[in-house]
Amino acid sequence: MLVGYSSSSEEEEEANPDPDPKPKPGGSSGRRRGCEEEEEEEDDSPRRKKLKAEERVATTRLPVPGCLLAMFPEEVELQTEDSSLHGGRVRSFKHERGNWATYVYFPYHPDEEFVELLDELLSAARAHGVALSQQEEFHxxxxxxxxxxxxxxxxxxxxxxxxxxxxxxxxxxxxxxxVYCNAERTRTFLGMEVSTGHAQLLDLVRVVDRTMTEFHLDTFYKDPSFHVSLAWCVGDLTGLMKDCLQELQRLVDEHEDGPFALRLDCEELRCRAGNKTFSFALEP
Structure with missing residues (x-):
């Protein structure tokens, strides 16, 4: 469909005025007709023509169907850089449309004992002046x-x-x-470091790193400290956290019937890219 053109009937009316116009009382119809034609000519500038064409295009543009918007949410989702809306957290890299933050991980599903211990740890840290926020999910x-x-x-x-x-x-x-702190020194984490399964985790990192290299992406750390992050706070509070770390560790070692050990069944590796999650079951 062509847009921005007058209909053929309108063109014919402009090219073929009424051959037998009826004069109006006062005999001034010809003079008024001439004035109207002059005004139309003055307003028929190239700029005016362009504006009219743009207006016609805008009125004929159809809305994007909702089903198509749902297929590509990353193209229409409004992103915000307001850190107050994210507990004070700051992005490690600026958001750009079409860029998806991606990482590979094992999920950890906490049990009741873990939740109780974490509450104790947060209370003890708060008593030392460190207000920690619990992780929304653990991995x-x-x-x-x-x-x-x-x-x-x-x-x-x-x-x-x-x-x-x-x-x-x-x-x-x-x-x-x-205690861990990110490279930008914008957040400090309390984590629980892995003590068994380190060798198997390194083997998996080699696989992940090969894929990262193929896509020219950063590989994992050379000497990784595998851990599950428990809680975080804004800024670099490494010093304060380490001051109370001994007391926090005592809560772990003396928890109820004996030292608490976080057990993670590494059966399904996951990759999260933006709001999409992909799962990879490992062999028995």
Whole structure:
């Protein structure tokens, strides 16, 4: 459909005025007619023509169907850089449309004993002047957070799946508290470091790193401290956290019937890219 053109009937009316116009009382119809034509000519500038054409295009443009918007939420989702809306957290990299924050991890599903211990740890830290916020979810990372373009997500996850094809599931455990701070020094974390299963985790990191390298992305740390982050606070409070770390560790070691050990069944590796999550079951 062509847009921005007058209909043929309108063109004919302009090109063929009434051959027998009827004069109006007072005999001034010809003079008024001439004035109207002059005004139309003055207003018929190139700029005016362009504005009229744009108005016609705008009125004929159809809205995007809702089903299509739902297929590509990252293209229409409004992003905010207001850290107050995220508990004071600051992005490690600026958000750009089409860029998806991506990382590989094992999920940890907490049990009742873990939740009770975490409440005790947060209360003890608060007594030392450190207000920690509990993690919204718990996981063990096997990659850094990298940026993927939307069209890379499918080939990236397919390549990752192929690399994990023969990896075996296993179990790891953690029980030693440790303080971590991100590279930008904008957040401090209380984590529980892995004590068993370290070798198997390193094997998986090698697989993940190969995929990262193929896509020219950052690989994992050279000497990783595998851990599950428990809680966090804004800013670099490493010093304050370490001052009370001994007392927090005592709560772990003397928890109820004996030292608490976080057990993580590493059966299903996951990759999260933006709001999409991909799962890779390991072999028995």
């Amino acid at each position: 063990l990372s096997l990659s850094q957070t990298v940026v993927l373009r939307h069209h890379w997500i499918l080939p990236f996850t397919q390549r990752l799946k192929a690399g994990l094809a023969h990896c075996k599931k296993f179990t790891c455990s953690a029980g030693r508290l440790k």
